[in-house]
Amino acid sequence: MAMNLDRRNFLGLAGLGVAAAALAACGGPSTSGSAASSSPSDIDFTGVKPAGSFDFWTSHPGQSQAVEQSIVDKFQAKFPDIKVNLVTAGANYEEIAQKFQTSQAAKSALPGLVVLSDVWWFRYYTNGNIIPLDGLIKQLDVKIDDFQKSLVADYQYANKQWALPYGRSTPLFYYNKDHFKAAGLPDRAPKTWQEFADWAPKLQASSGAKYAYIYPALAGYAGWTLQNNLWGWGGSWSNGWTFNCDSPESVAALQWAQDSIYKDKWAGVSSKNAADDFAAGITSTTISSTGDLLGVLKSAKFNVGVGFLPGGPKAATNVCPTGGAGLGIPSGVSKEVQLAAATFLKFMTEPENTAAFSAATGYMPTRVSADMTAVLAKTPQIKTAMDQLAVTKVQDNARVFLPGADQEMAKAAAKILTQQGDVKATMTDLKATLDGIYTKDVKPKLKS
C-alpha cells in the first residue's frame, strides 16, 4: 500500500499537474488584461433587422404568467415575424438572476429580454451584461417621458438608461378592517409608528390574532422594508456611498423594532411570507409588497384595508422605498435579437399593457397615461398604491448597489429581531461588512 515517490513518479505527477492547470486555463473567464468595461458604448442599430425569435426570461412577478402570455399573444398578432418564447426562468428575482449569471459564465443560452430586480440590475451593469437602451429608445420612439419619472430614474446611471420599469412595487401597509373596528380604531393606516404603538395593545386585546403587527420574513427582503423604519427615525443603511447604518438614528429605529417584539410584545417576525400570515389572520397588520395585493384580497376572509407606510419621529412622510423589477436587454446576444427584444419591450410597457399587468397583479402602472379607470373600479385599493408613489424615495445605495448587501442586512435584522442581539454592535458589524463589499466589489468598477 505504501507509495514510493521516486524522481520518476514526482516528474510524472508534476507533468500531470502542469497539464491539468493548462487544461483548466482553457475555460472560464479571461485573465488577460483589465476587467470588462462596465458601460458598453451606444450601439448603432442602423440597418439591423429584428431576429425571428427570442427568449423572454421572467419569474412571472405577482403570479403574472397568464397576463404575460396574453400580452405576448397580442404582440404576436401585431408582429407575426417576431416570435417571443415566454420562459419561466425562476420562481423569484434571485433564481432568475442565478440563471442569468450562470448563462453569462457559460456564454450561451442567453435570453433577448430579462426581468431584473432592483438589487440585481446594477451588478449586470458593472459586469457589462446589459446594454444601454438609449439608442433603442430613440430608434423605436419609446415615449420615455410618459413613464413614471421616479420609476424610470431608478435605472439611470452614468447618464444612460439601463432598463425600463416593469413589475414595479412599493411596500404597502395592510390592515384587517374587522380587527380595527372591533378595537374601536379609525378605518385607516396609522400615520406614524408611534401612533400604531398606541393602537397595538387594543388590537391585541380585541382581535384574537397572535400579533398586532408582523415584520416581513427576513429571508425575503428585510433590507427593503426596514428602510421605512430607518428613514422614519432619520437613519438609513447608507447616505450615498457612506454607510451609516450604525448611526444613532439607525440604531434607535431598529431598537424600537426590537422592543416591539421583546419588550412590548405586540409584534412578531414572519417565518415565510407576511402577506400569507396576514391573510391567514395571524396578525392584524403587516407591510408587504403592492404585488401581493390581489393575492391577499383573494385569500383573506375579512375586509382588507391598505394605506401608506407609517412615518417615524423624524420623518412622517417620504418613508416608502420603491422596488420591484424592470426589463433589460443582455449584451451577449446579437443586435438582431436585441432589436427584436426592444420591439417587444416597447409593446410590453405601452399604457394599455401596463394597465392590464397592473390589474392582474396589483403592481403599479408604469405609464402616466395608463387608463386605470376600469382597474380601480374593480380593485380600488390599487389607488392607494398609486397615490403613495408620489411620496416614495429612491432606495439606499447600500441595498441596491452592493452585491450581497441585502443578504447581510437580512442576517443583521435576524440577529436583532429574532435573537435579541445588541443593536449597536450588530449595526457596527454590518457597517464594516458593507464597507468591505464596497471597497472590494464596487469601488474599483466605478472607477473603470
Next chain:
Amino acid sequence: MTRQLTSSPAATAQAVPAPQRRGRWSGRTRRDFFVFLALALPNLALIAVFTYLPLINNMYYSTLDWTLGSTSATVVGLDNYVAFFTSSDAPQVLGTTLVFTVVTVGGSMTLGLLVALALNAKVRGTTFARSAVFAPYVLSGVGVGLVWLFIFDPGYGVLSWLLRGIGQQSPQWINDPQLSLVMVIIVYVWKNLGYCAVVYLAGLQSLPKDVMEAASLDGANGLRRFMSISVPLLSPTTFFLLITTMISSLQAFDLIRIMTPLGNGTSTLIYEAYLQAFGAYNRAGYSAAISVVLFAILLIITVLQLRFVERKVHYS
C-alpha cells in the same frame, strides 16, 4: 498455445528465464485489451469530462478573483483561501458543518440500528414497516423539505397547532439560526435513517445464528449478545455506513436550500460555496476555494477512515 500445452511449467521456466514484455501481448491478449478499451473508454471519457475536468477547472477558478457573470477575472493565487480562513464566517461555517455532519451521521446510524433491530423481529407487519421506514429515503428532498417546513411553521404549522393544544408557544424554528439548524438536522435524520436501517437489517440477517445460539446457551442475555457479538460482527456494515453517510452529510444541499434559503445558521461548507457563487454575492473564485476546502476535507476523512478505522473492522 500448443507449446504451452505440451510443455511442463518447469521446462517453460528454463526455456524462458525472464518474463518478456512481448509475451504479454499475444494475439488474444491484444484482442482482450482492445475489447477492454472499447468497453471502458467511453465511460472513462465521460468521467474525465464530467468529473475530473470540472474538478481541475474548479481548482483553477479558486485562484481567481472572479465575479460570476463577468467575462474577465484576475489571478490572485491563494488569496481566496486566505480570505476564507481569515474571515469571521469561517469558524461559523466550519462549526456548522461539523455539528451537522456529526449529529446527522451519528443520529442516522444510531436510530437506523435501533430501527433495524425492531424490524428484525419476527412479528406481523414487518414488511410494511420496512417499506415505511425506507420510503423517506427515496422521496424528493425538495418535497420533504416543503412538507416539513409547513409542519414547523410557527404561525400555522401542525407542530405549532399541537403545541398550542397543550398551552405552549411554538419556537421560532425558521427565524432563529440555532433552531433552524436543529430543524434541518431533524428532517435530514428522518429522511436518511431508513437507508441506515435497511443496510443494518441486511447485516443483522447475515449474522451467524449458531454463534448467537451458543451464547444463549452459555447464559448471555440479549444486551450482552448484542454488545459482544452483534456489534463487533456488524463492524463492516458500520464502517461502510460511516463512510457513505459522512460523505452524504457533507454534501447535503436540497433540504438546506428549501428550508433555509438564506443559510442563516445552516450554512455548511457546501451551502456556503453555493451562496457565495450563486446567491447574492457572485464571488465565483471564493466559492471555488471553499469547494476545494470541502474536497480536501472529504479526501482526508476518507483516507483516515481507510487507514485507521478499517483496522477495527472484523470481516469474518
